[in-house]
Amino acid sequence: xxxxxxxxxxxxxxxxxxxxxxxxxxxxxxxxxVNEHSLIEQLERGHKVxxxxxxxxxxxxxxxxxxxxxxxxxxMISQSRDGxxxxxxxxxxxxxPVRGSSSRGGKEGLRSMIHxxxxxxxxxxxxxxxxxxxxxxxxxxxxxxxxxxxSIMPIYVSVSRLWTVRSWDRFIIPQPGSMVVARLDEPxxxxxxxxxxEREKLRSSIEARMRENxxxxxxxxxxxxxx
Numbered sequence: 001x002x003x004x005x006x007x008x009x010x011x012x013x014x015x016x017x018x019x020x021x022x023x024x025x026x027x028x029x030x031x032x033x034v035n036e037h038s039l040i041e042q043l044e045r046g047h048k049v050x051x052x053x054x055x056x057x058x059x060x061x062x063x064x065x066x067x068x069x070x071x072x073x074x075x076m077i078s079q080s081r082d083g084x085x086x087x088x089x090x091x092x093x094x095x096x097p098v099r100g101s102s103s104r105g106g107k108e109g110l111r112s113m114i115h116x117x118x119x120x121x122x123x124x125x126x127x128x129x130x131x132x133x134x135x136x137x138x139x140x141x142x143x144x145x146x147x148x149x150x151s152i153m154p155i156y157v158s159v160s161r162l163w164t165v166r167s168w169d170r171f172i173i174p175q176p177g178s179m180v181v182a183r184l185d186e187p188x189x190x191x192x193x194x195x196x197x198e199r200e201k202l203r204s205s206i207e208a209r210m211r212e213n214x215x216x217x218x219x220x221x222x223x224x225x226x227x
Contacts, residue, residue, distance in 0.1 A: 019092035022062060028176045031063035034183040039153055042187060043071055043121050048150035049187070051122070052141060052206070054214065054227060055129035056169040057157040062093070064157075064182040069094030071122040076109050078130060096120070110140050117148040127210070134169040135227045137207040142190055142199050151187035154210045158183075158217040170226065183217060185209075 042049050051073070053061060065073070077087045077097040087097035098112045117123055125144065127137040145152050160179040165171040174180050188206060214227045 016092065019089060022093065023066065025176070026063040026066060029063050029174055029178060029180045031180045031182070033064055034181065035186075036064075036182070036184055038186065039184050042151065042153070046121070048117050048121050048148055049123075050117075050141070050145055050148075050150045050152050051124045051184075052127050052137075052152050052154045052210065053124060053157070054135070054169075054210070055126050055132070056134065056172050056227070058126065058171075060157045060159055060162075060172050060174050060180055061155065061182060063180055064155075065095075065124065066093060068122060072096050072120050074098045074113060074116040074120055074123040076113055076125065079109070095124070098123075110144060113144055114147050117144070117150055123150070127207075128169070132168045135207070135211050137203055137210070139199070139203055141206070142194075142203045145188075145190035146192055146194060146199070149192075151189055152206065153187050154185040154206070154213065156183045156185070156210070156214045156217045157181070158214075158221055158223070160221045162223070164226070172226070179221075181217070183213075185213065
């Protein structure tokens with residue numbers, strides 16, 4: 001969805017306008033955060049944090065993510081030509097694009113994110129993007145945390161009224177005026193020197209934890225089967 005919006009904006013040369021529209025759209029949503037103080041405390045103490053997010057919630061999280069601009073959150077963007085458009089779009093919203101993805105330039109992207117977290121406190125990692133399968137966490141999340149010492153904080157975004165797009169992940173668009181709740185989980189510490197089996201076990205447990213928590217939060221608004 002973000003890719004399509006970025007392509008449209010570049011083709012018609014109104015990317016600055018689109019980023020302004022997204023900010024206005026975010027302001028029309030009634031957003032609230034749960035356990036946000038835990039993230040702020042981590043960052044204020046100089047700890048590094050990786051926010052773990054589902055791909056289908058990228059737009060829904062915007063009202064919250066824009067507020068973290070002062071921490072210069074890094075986000076991995078594809079090295080493709082489309083990625084250039086998306087990187088420009090995100091940079092206008094206060095994010096710091098780091099080029100590379102799990103589908104193209106994955107290893108280079110991981111190294112770039114590691115280098116980024118060496119100098120910055122916050123990164124956003126879309127755990128099942130950019131092509132899914134939906135709800136399946138890629139191994140890069142655990143590797144990134146292990147190599148940087150950053151803690152993983154899953155963020156669960158639930159929406160009271162929404163539309164879904166016919167995409168691989170059923171991308172979520174909050175309806176104007178709807179309630180958007182972002183709940184931050186407790187930090188997950190990844191020890192160094194993990195074996196492949198230990199790393200996979202941890203990845204699987206984080207995936208199960210994130211899927212279950214997201215389903216519980218969605219159910220509070222009467223939504224089922226989104227993830």
